[in-house]
Amino acid sequence: MIRPATMADVPEIHRLINYHAEYNRMLFRSHTNLYEHLRDFLVAVENHDNREKVVACAALELVWRDLAEIKSLAVDDALRGRGLGSKLVQAAIDEARRLRLTRVFALTREPRFFEKLGFRVVAKESLPHKVWTDCIQCPMQTNCDEVAMVIDLES
Numbered sequence: 001m002i003r004p005a006t007m008a009d010v011p012e013i014h015r016l017i018n019y020h021a022e023y024n025r026m027l028f029r030s031h032t033n034l035y036e037h038l039r040d041f042l043v044a045v046e047n048h049d050n051r052e053k054v055v056a057c058a059a060l061e062l063v064w065r066d067l068a069e070i071k072s073l074a075v076d077d078a079l080r081g082r083g084l085g086s087k088l089v090q091a092a093i094d095e096a097r098r099l100r101l102t103r104v105f106a107l108t109r110e111p112r113f114f115e116k117l118g119f120r121v122v123a124k125e126s127l128p129h130k131v132w133t134d135c136i137q138c139p140m141q142t143n144c145d146e147v148a149m150v151i152d153l154e155s
């Protein structure tokens, strides 16, 4: 099941993101940062013994009047390749549509995954400057290998 995140999900979201961050697949996020941005997050949960376990997460961060970014997309390593990542991105796009946004982008090293969901590669320079604030804290800053990908939504 995909649902909006709650405060109680933060420790598990933190674990998922920082697991992949250790492998340089995404940026680390602190508990403080997650609490501040919790309303951006969707989670995929599974039920185990009547307890929910967060197995994947994604954030849709608003950038500008017409634009949002998909960030911190992380699937539990043991459950990769089962459609959870796609479902979360689709749910984030649905939320973007609800907000009447016309474009969603991602900065990613997984272009083929995003291509399958209808995103296309664009020049990084085509995105607004504001997008690059995260780069300041990125270890890959001067050697960035991320691809900028955009999906246009009907207005």
Ligand SMILES: CC(C)(COP(=O)(O)OP(=O)(O)OC[C@H]1O[C@@H](n2cnc3c(N)ncnc32)[C@H](O)[C@@H]1OP(=O)(O)O)[C@@H](O)C(=O)NCCC(=O)NCCS
Residues within 6 Å of the ligand: 020, 025, 026, 072, 073, 074, 075, 076, 079, 080, 081, 082, 083, 084, 085, 086, 087, 106, 107, 108, 109, 110, 112, 113, 116
């Ligand atoms: C990348 C990631 C989010 C994909 O989520 P997932 O649940 O494993 O992917 P899905 O099962 O939804 O895959 C959807 C499709 O994309 C394909 N795909 C997934 N990852 C891929 C990759 N790295 N390269 C090529 N294709 C990929 C799948 O084969 C599948 O294709 P199909 O529809 O033809 O079967 C997930 O593997 C992950 O958390 N990776 C580590 C963290 C990361 O890199 N996050 C992205 C940051 S932008």
